[in-house]
Amino acid sequence: MATIVKVNDLSKVYQGGFEALKSVSISIEQGEILALLGPNGAGKTTLISILCGITSPTGGTATVDGHDIITSYRQARSLIGLVPQEVALEPFERVINTVRFSRGLFGKNRDDALIERILRQLSLWDKRHSRIRELSGGMKRRVLIAKALCHEPRVLFLDEPTAGVDVELRRDMWKIVEGLRADGVTIILTTHYIEEAEAIADRVGVINHGEILLVEEKDALMKRMGRKTLRIDLKDPVSAVPASLSDYDLELGADGRTLSYHYDTRGDGTGITRLLQALSKEGLSLRDIQTTQSSLEEIFVGLVKEGAA
Ligand SMILES: Nc1ncnc2c1ncn2[C@@H]1O[C@H](COP(=O)(O)OP(=O)(O)OP(=O)(O)O)[C@@H](O)[C@H]1O
Ligand SMILES: [Mg+2]
Structure with missing residues (x-):
């Protein structure tokens, strides 16, 4: 299998001196679902933020489909979709415009059929004309997912996409993830619901105190350690x-x-x-x-x- 995301000795020391990532290296294969597990503060969001160009690393390198995340930021970023852990949306904007706008930001042509399909998949179609602030917390999370999908990313980062959402959205999300995988999209997911990783991941990476403890096929890991x-x-x-x-x-x-x-x-x-x-x-x-x-x-x-x- 081809490697799509390559991380070499990535480190991050935040201002104030906190070492959030200590020389992390990992190769992510095209088309796989990798679950990144780790306790609060382990460094999961830091790693994802660096790969998405939101935070800069203090050491090491990373590439997405061969594009360096710093020197070829635009090319790397155009391949990536991100569902961030924190909800950050424009409260007065309407759902459909938010999602359309996100696609435009990536320089993609308007594609109403695609946006309708995504909104329907996420049970947001009926709410498409609602303002963001009129949505429930779980619905806002669905909008974040729609935004991440609307520019057809090849690599999708899901940073705790199902935190605080109901069982139904969790199942919907798993179905969407399965569908994306079938289309060859690579998915990196963080979650505190370990049974979620058990249900959908091909490989599991465990991170703690800024270090990767292991990365292994889920089935092999469960056989080996179980x-x-x-x-x-x-x-x-x-x-x-x-x-x-x-x-x-x-x-x-x-x-x-x-x-x-x-x-x-x-x-x-x-x-x-x-x-x-x-x-x-x-x-x-x-x-x-x-x-x-x-x-x-x-x-x-x-x-x-x-x-x-
Ligand atoms: N902007 C920042 N400035 C200083 N320290 C930070 C900053 N952002 C994160 N940290 C610290 O870096 C460490 C890793 O944080 P990170 O958000 O990557 O953890 P996480 O694994 O995503 O945790 P969680 O499961 O709670 O989301 C934590 O100790 C956190 O306090
Ligand atoms: Mg986090």
């Missing part, structure tokens, strides 16, 4: 885990009726067969068993904690 739990419901309660089972990493539920067995999927064997045999040898009858997999959220929390240690 642990599974086998939950065993016992027919009759026990007061303690039998001594013969002490070799297993078992947790007994408070009611004495459930045993949880944690295992990881990396090893050669899971140990489940042996465990079940051992249980039967102990004379314990089972009522039910089920397995659960740790979520991306659990993996993320573990990674960020580890980084802080």
Whole structure:
């Protein structure tokens, strides 16, 4: 796959001396959805702002489709759409004009059919003649998305596009993102809803304290870091885990009726067969068993904690 965004040793020290990015390097592939995860203040918005030319870096370089974001700013910027984290809209402007104007800013010809399609996709068509200040918070966020899409960007940055929006817009947004991906648009998304990354990302990057901790295929990451739990419901309660089972990493539920067995999927064997045999040898009858997999959220929390240690 071709690289579309290339970031080399990018650093940012804000006025006052705060180091928000520490030599960040990352390659983003054409057509992928990359989710950038990190706690508040990790440097996500700083990185996006630099790539979009809103903030200048203090070190390093970056290119978008080969165009340097500083020396070839115009070419680089023309390929980028940005949905910013903060809502910044003209309160007295009408929805449709705001979106049309955004397209014009990029030097593109007026295209009413495209704008209608985008506004309909975002359920804003009925509100097209409303003034921005008459919209709800979630609707304003939809306008930001419409503005970012209206000049047909090849790289789209979504900085927490679904913060504070309802479930429906979140689903709409995922659908739009899927459609854009099908058209070959590259999407970089930040979110605090980890299940959002789990649902739509191809790759996940974790950033904390201005440093990238890892960038990995989501599926591989979940396989590598994910642990599974086998939950065993016992027919009759026990007061303690039998001594013969002490070799297993078992947790007994408070009611004495459930045993949880944690295992990881990396090893050669899971140990489940042996465990079940051992249980039967102990004379314990089972009522039910089920397995659960740790979520991306659990993996993320573990990674960020580890980084802080
Ligand atoms: N203009 C600025 N001047 C000084 N410090 C700043 C400025 N903008 C951001 N910072 C600091 O840089 C760090 C990274 O901020 P940034 O906005 O990039 O974080 P973030 O990962 O986007 O966080 P969030 O999840 O809260 O949006 C924070 O400590 C923040 O206080
Ligand atoms: Mg941010």
